[in-house]
Amino acid sequence: MNFRRSEFDVTNRINTTDPVCVKLEVARLYARLYSREKPAPLMQAFDDIVSLYRGEYEGYAACDTDYHDLQHVLEVTLAMARLLDGYEHSRGDGPSIDDRLFQLGVICALFHDCGYIRKRGDKRHRHGAEYTSKHVSRGARFLKGYLPTIGMEEFADVAGSIVHFTGYERPVATIRVPSPIFKLIGSLLGSADIIAQMSDRCYLEKCRDRLFPEFVAGGITRKQTGKGEIVVFASAEDLVRKTPSFYQTASRRLDTDLGGCYRYAQTHFGGNNLYMDAVQQNVRFAERLGAGAQMALRRQPPSTIN
Template structure:
């Protein structure tokens, strides 16, 4: 655990830059929950996810965003599977999600950021990050079409609503789903999205080098007041880093503990001990607080795994 690698998950055992490795880990968890269940839809979804992000999916370009890349989605999907596993271990038969809803949640996780990916005929924008303000709605549209395509039309509207737990376009208390089980899966989606990225070994470096440029492209570094006057939200990448502890202590903690009802605790039942996601998340927050206090933001030195989207963007411009 002391030599955790940047391309691996919080257990340092699953390479979250490798779709097949994550697919196998997720399917292992799936079968530990539902012994004889068919995992073919999950495996197909991983293949389709790979095709989409690599630029082999009909009608879509490859992923070209810097921060919201394949690693993030794979890490998040693995975290979701672990939360679901923790829940299933503690539930009686009446309250389990079951194989079908779990498959749906995993599919939703895999495509929760599909809205960043531009269509091949896109004449409006030159990078997916420019869709940041509406990327979740675009992901909902993709999921609707995808679930119809794979023969699960009855879940299309559910996934399209559930995916909004990963974003800010719709307030969590306004998301409409048929029953509490689906809301609970939604809380897990939103939670997995947060704890996976914030426990990433290179989270702080990625915020500085990758998230800030995305925010610039997406128009998220400033806003306007009611009089049309510009208000700066983040002056620079260092400013974004300096505001990360406040973001965590106000927004993220409220989501994890209140809006998402502390479902992150299910990770403890999965791991059987520490909640490794919260452990490494807290390490990252403590580290950035220390760097801010000592004015050493320029000492961040970890090298995140290569993101093909960055080179794709640079090559096209």
């Protein structure tokens, strides 16, 4: 099938709206790398993230952020597992990522955006997107308490630092980890977050229809400076038009701050980097829209919001 389906990954094989499909593929990669059965902590983490996003996890409401939804989490998780796989197959003399560290990396991917999920009875915020500016820190706190419950207590403290590689609350250079291997895992995760979302077949539609409303709720569309207020994104269409400039910023982050870790996808796929191919296709379409081409965004993104 040449026509990529909107709910499928860059290979058009894995349904990223179906947690079971992603879970099985990650388990397959794990087994291929380490010749071991499905690890209980990782399998439990998949079940728990689904419960959390569906409002079935004790103390938490269901996900209400349409852009940062379960599909986004599963896309990033799949990309993370593939980058881990690509790294291990091409690391040479670099440090090895053992099976426990592989599990840690994937679990951090699963929970990297859980800071958008509101607690039940939250009276201060009406929508998860209002946590945009501090969602990474909230997720880090959640992981610190969660990891000991699945037998991963040795990583409870460092996991929060790892998920900060996906956000902008802290510059990457200021994130402190106890050893270089955790910086590598954080860089892989930060890379997976960027390439997974920007390669989504409906990325531009999601930016227009889902991300912009989240930015409004989170106070991201405007910024206060010493000279007054600056409009960052004037409209949903403006957000789409600015995708190429965002990609330039993201490319610098990928290459410089995150050490070019996105390139391990090429090793995983054994040829082209399918993620970057899809990213660049989306960027080219946005460039044509920005140049006034008579084109429209017509794809219908799937939804994982109940």
